[in-house]
Amino acid sequence: MTSFADLDLADVEEVAERREELLAAVRDHAGRIAYHIARVDGGDYGQRSFSTDDGEWTVKYEAGDLEYLRFEPRGGGETYVISTQQPAEPKALAEALEDYPAFVAAYNDYVDSLAGMLDSVEASFPQVESTESVVTERDRIVEAIEACCDRMAGELRRYEGTEYGSFAARIDGTRWELKWDEDGASYLRAGGSGGVYVLSQYGPPSAADVREYAPRFGGFVDAYNDHVAELELDLETITFET
Incomplete structure (x- = not known):
């Protein structure tokens, strides 16, 4: 040099x-x-x-x-x-x-010193299993929940007379909330503001969340039906004279 x-x-x-x-x-x-x-x-x-x-x-x-x-x-x-x-x-x-x-x-x-460092490292790995069957079943269940929520949203919107609203009920200690807009169900959330979005506009829940909450969704539907039944009773007590 x-x-x-x-x-x-x-x-x-x-x-x-x-x-x-x-x-x-x-x-x-x-x-x-x-x-x-x-x-x-x-x-x-x-x-x-x-x-x-x-x-x-x-x-x-x-x-x-x-x-x-x-x-x-x-x-x-x-x-x-x-x-x-x-x-x-x-x-x-x-x-x-x-x-x-x-x-x-x-x-x-x-x-x-680096020569041969990777010679003994295998480049073959176990087969990666597909999640396709789990995802397909998850999507089937979520689609069924969505169809039910859209129907409830349509009935609630028709009764309330507004394009936006929500219905909430507590099922076995867990708060469930269905929110709707002019397009139908906006989201279904279980567990309050920090809970799990069983249904949302941003993507499906995990398979584990579906496994936990899908069996409990029927209780929320029952609460909605009870709510509708109470509405019908209230309407029956109304008298209107001309």
Whole structure:
């Protein structure tokens, strides 16, 4: 690796130009190292350190690109050989670059250590069972509940005379609520505001929820029928004379 030892330090402009030339070469070379580290680590962001006899090098990458290359000599201190900040001071940079070949060798040793790591890992796995039959049965039950709720919603809307409303009942300690709008049943929820949406506009419930609440839906229908029966009794007591 070329150093600054052969430069006339009195010529600041020449030193600066030479430094930029070296940094461009290192940035390109270390950038390839960062790219390969990012690939093997499997992440867009991260860092990895490599030890040499003279210190420790840290490669940090972001989105697969080199963010910085830092050298920390064993005597203390640190030099950002590549960074987003201003370039390193020439003397510190020259000392760091003297150790750069050792850093590359440490990186190569790391890559060699990965060889064969996955050779014993099997790429064959057990067959994945389909949930098709469970989903089909779930959908059949939910569709039956939806048809019943749409009918109840239609009757309630006709009686209430409004396009929006709800009917709630407590069944064995659980609050059930049917809400309707102009299109029919909007949702059927069991368990209050934090409960389970047995029926909703955002997708079906889980098969486990259907298993738990579908058998109890009949109690809610009974409560609706009792409600309708009470309405009929109330209407029968009304007298109207002209």
